[in-house]
Amino acid sequence: xxxxxxxxxxxxxxxxxxxxxxxxxxxxxxxxxxxxxxxxxxxxxxxxxxxxxxxxxxxxxxxxxxxxxxxxxxxxxxxxxxxxxxxxxxxxxxxxxxxxxxxxxxxxxxxxxxxxxxxxxxxxxxxxxxxxxxxxxxxxxxxxxxxxxxxxxxxxxxxxxxxxxxxxxxxxxxxxxxxxxxxxxxxxxxxxxxxxxxxxxxxxxxxxxxxxxxxxxxxxxxxxxxxxxxxxxxxxxxxxxxxxxxxxxxxxxxxxxxxxxxxxxxxxxxxxxxxxxxxxxxxxxxxxxxxx
Amino acid sequence: xxxxxxxxxxxxxxxxxxxxxxxxxxxxxxxxxxxxxxxxxxxxxxxxxxxxxxxxxxxxxxxxxxxxxxxxxxxxxxxxxxxxxxxxxxxxxxxxxxxxxxxxxxxxxxxxxxxxxxxxxxxxxxxxxxxxxxxxxxxxxxxxxxxxxxxxxxxx
Numbered sequence: 001x002x003x004x005x006x007x008x009x010x011x012x013x014x015x016x017x018x019x020x021x022x023x024x025x026x027x028x029x030x031x032x033x034x035x036x037x038x039x040x041x042x043x044x045x046x047x048x049x050x051x052x053x054x055x056x057x058x059x060x061x062x063x064x065x066x067x068x069x070x071x072x073x074x075x076x077x078x079x080x081x082x083x084x085x086x087x088x089x090x091x092x093x094x095x096x097x098x099x100x101x102x103x104x105x106x107x108x109x110x111x112x113x114x115x116x117x118x119x120x121x122x123x124x125x126x127x128x129x130x131x132x133x134x135x136x137x138x139x140x141x142x143x144x145x146x147x148x149x150x151x152x153x154x155x156x157x158x159x160x161x162x163x164x165x166x167x168x169x170x171x172x173x174x175x176x177x178x179x180x181x182x183x184x185x186x187x188x189x190x191x192x193x194x195x196x197x198x199x200x201x202x203x204x205x206x207x208x209x210x211x212x213x214x215x216x217x218x219x220x221x222x223x224x225x226x227x228x229x230x231x232x233x234x235x236x237x238x239x240x241x242x243x244x245x246x247x248x249x250x251x252x253x254x255x256x257x258x259x260x261x262x263x264x265x266x267x268x269x270x271x272x273x274x275x276x277x278x279x280x281x282x283x284x285x286x287x288x289x290x291x292x
Numbered sequence: 293x294x295x296x297x298x299x300x301x302x303x304x305x306x307x308x309x310x311x312x313x314x315x316x317x318x319x320x321x322x323x324x325x326x327x328x329x330x331x332x333x334x335x336x337x338x339x340x341x342x343x344x345x346x347x348x349x350x351x352x353x354x355x356x357x358x359x360x361x362x363x364x365x366x367x368x369x370x371x372x373x374x375x376x377x378x379x380x381x382x383x384x385x386x387x388x389x390x391x392x393x394x395x396x397x398x399x400x401x402x403x404x405x406x407x408x409x410x411x412x413x414x415x416x417x418x419x420x421x422x423x424x425x426x427x428x429x430x431x432x433x434x435x436x437x438x439x440x441x442x443x444x445x446x447x448x
Contacts, residue, residue, distance in 0.1 A: 001313035002313065003293055003311065003312070003313060004293065004312055004313065005293055005312065006293070006295060006312040006356075006358050008358070008361075029356075032354060032355060032356060032359065033336055033351075033354055036315075036354045036355070036356060037335050037336060037354050039313070040315075040334065040335070040354070049312070051358075051359070053359060077348075100424070101339070101423055101424025102349065102420070102421050102424060103336075103339065103342060103349045103350060103351055103402070103424045104336055104351065104424065106345075106348040106349060106350055107336075107350050107351065107354075107355070188423075189423050190337070190423055190424055
């Protein structure tokens with residue numbers, strides 16, 4: 001690693017002031033699982049590392065008028081075992097539980113995984129499916145963005161120099177809804193996915209037709225993405241084999257995967273269709289149970 | 293750029309000056325002479341560098357030493373006391389939970405963290421917890437057996 005200045009402010013205001021002062025040369029670090037690894041590989045050479053580790057108040061999981069608000073410093077492990085998350089959004093707790101290993105989940109933070117913007121990560125996929133929004137702060141300012149609009153490209157986000165992620169807010173699912181997160185792991189359990197899918201299904205009164213469905217995909221495009229065309233086919237539809245096939249086909253057309261050691265682009269496209277079908281089936285079953 | 297950090301390592305307060313880029317693993321091994329923790333993959337995957345930071349297991353190869361400033365670190369050297377092995381260490385010996393030994397410090401520390409968190413883990417819980425500690429010798433069965441034996445031994 002290169003030589004760098006290390007600052008560990010105790011308050012958010014100090015952290016934001018440091019970011020403004022150092023501009024592009026500063027990098028924010030929290031758990032360090034992504035950034036320190038990249039620094040060790042000399043992919044990132046910061047002049048100054050601004051650590052959020054001592055900043056008070058960013059590691060809370062709170063209920064916020066029906067929604068759940070996860071502070072940026074909440075670790076994956078904290079989110080996974082949180083009674084609030086487990087009870088209200090089990091799909092989100094399950095997603096965190098499937099990330100890497102317990103050891104990494106003790107280190108990696110919710111805010112860090114968003115700011116890192118690696119499209120192979122799991123939590124952003126489920127958070128995008130759940131229509132989460134991200135809270136961004138800079139010295140003297142605050143804004144909130146839908147998470148969908150936050151990711152711009154591989155490792156690129158809407159964050160401007162001087163800004164950092166302070167929280168993510170996840171709204172509740174409507175009644176008569178189900179949700180699922182699944183990923184295809186042909187190698188080992190802690191690997192990045194070949195394809196990851198998070199799906200939600202909300203049923204109409206009567207419990208047969210779909211009122212609204214959301215499909216988010218990971219590892220198959222430069223950013224996590226919503227399969228809007230596939231989602232449109234589900235509105236008002238009944239679940240059957242043909243619908244699942246059509247939705248899978250539509251989703252295939254919306255992805256843009258890279259060929260790598262987790263599969264060729266063509267294979268990942270095919271597996272997208274398969275996994276979308278499975279995730280939808282699972283979410284639909286859960287929605288049926290919820291609407292009874 | 294250097295920093296003076298204060299860490300409690302295995303119950304002993306230590307003060308050490310490190311470059312900011314020092315990993316916690318290198319600090320333990322080269323600054324403090326605790327060579328039990330090993331560097332395997334260097335990217336947080338293999339688990340050979342597993343230590344406890346405030347009781348929670350972490351990968352010390354991708355943690356900076358400055359992250360531990362003001363905190364407590366437990367390494368494999370801190371498990372045994374008074375010439376007596378920790379029950380997890382004894383169980384790994386009794387059950388043959390290792391062969392070459394390079395991954396063993398990380399396995400033992402991870403297993404201790406597991407038993408601190410779940411007193412009597414099921415086989416599935418053991419496998420889920422330990423899946424981040426790779427071993428190329430044992431085939432893992434003996435490691436699972438060791439942890440099950442340790443859980444029995446730790447039981448009051």
